[in-house]
Amino acid sequence: MESPALSLTEWVALAIVAEAPTHGFAIARLTSPTGPVGTVWQVPRPLVYRALDRLLELGLAESLGNAPGSSGPQRRLLGVTESGRVAVTGWLVRPVGHIRDIRTEFLIKLTLLGRAGLDTRPLLDSQAERxxxxxxGLRDQCDAAHGLDLAVASWRYETAAAALRLTESAGDDAPAWGAGPGAGGVRRGQGGAHG
Known part of the structure; x- marks a missing residue:
């Protein structure tokens, strides 16, 4: 199955919905600047709701009715569909294609895998291979470059080499990365609809 064309925000929302039935307000709290997901990728509340509407439109999420709000209106409870689960499971272990995406997409994938209590090793291994x-290639570019071209090539090389070291150095800790309390980890079925 080919992956749907989703924005990073839509993927994040889908991954959180796949953890357990939840609602937009809970996702907005998780992706706020102080939320456990927002420390890696912040999503303003209006964009959360826009992402959820798109996921519903694409059939990747489904409405499960309403949940009472603690101090406000009822909230639309959402769950993941089978096609949504298949899509997000594949996306979570797919390596990022560009070095510039290591800081965002790769780290958010590690965070989301950890929250779901899933093994991060498949992502780390595939990212290292990539x-x-x-x-x-960047080391070869550095060897051939001079002046400003050398500075740019060196920057890109050092960034890529650091990312590679990260993926290769995880060792036995890889399955637990992102799942601890310090990372705001939530296991499947815990806290999905809360907050």
């Missing part, structure tokens, strides 16, 4: 030829 990075090795990039690091080699």
């Amino acid at each position: 990075l090795r030829p990039i690091v080699t």
Whole structure:
């Protein structure tokens, strides 16, 4: 199955909905600047609701009725559809294609895998495999560059090499990355609709 064309915000919302039935307000809290997901990727509340509407439109999420709000209106409870679960499961372990996406997409994937209590090793391994030829190519560019071109190539090489070291150094801790209390980890079924 080909992955749907979703924005990073839509993928994040889908991954959170896949953890357990939830609502937009809870997702907005998780993706706020102080939320456990927002420390990696912040999403303003209006964009959360826009993302959820799109996921519903694409059939990746479904409405499960309403949940009472603690101090406000009822909230629309959403769950993931089977096609949504298949899509997000594939996306979470797919390596990012560009070095510039390591800081955003790669780290958010680690965070979301950890929250769901899933093993991060498949993502780390596939990302390392993707990075090795990039690091080699950038090292070759550094060897041939001069002046400003050398500075740019060196910056890109060091960034890629650091990302590669991260993916390769996880060791036995990889399955638990992002799942601890310090990372705001929530296991499947815990806290999905709360907050």
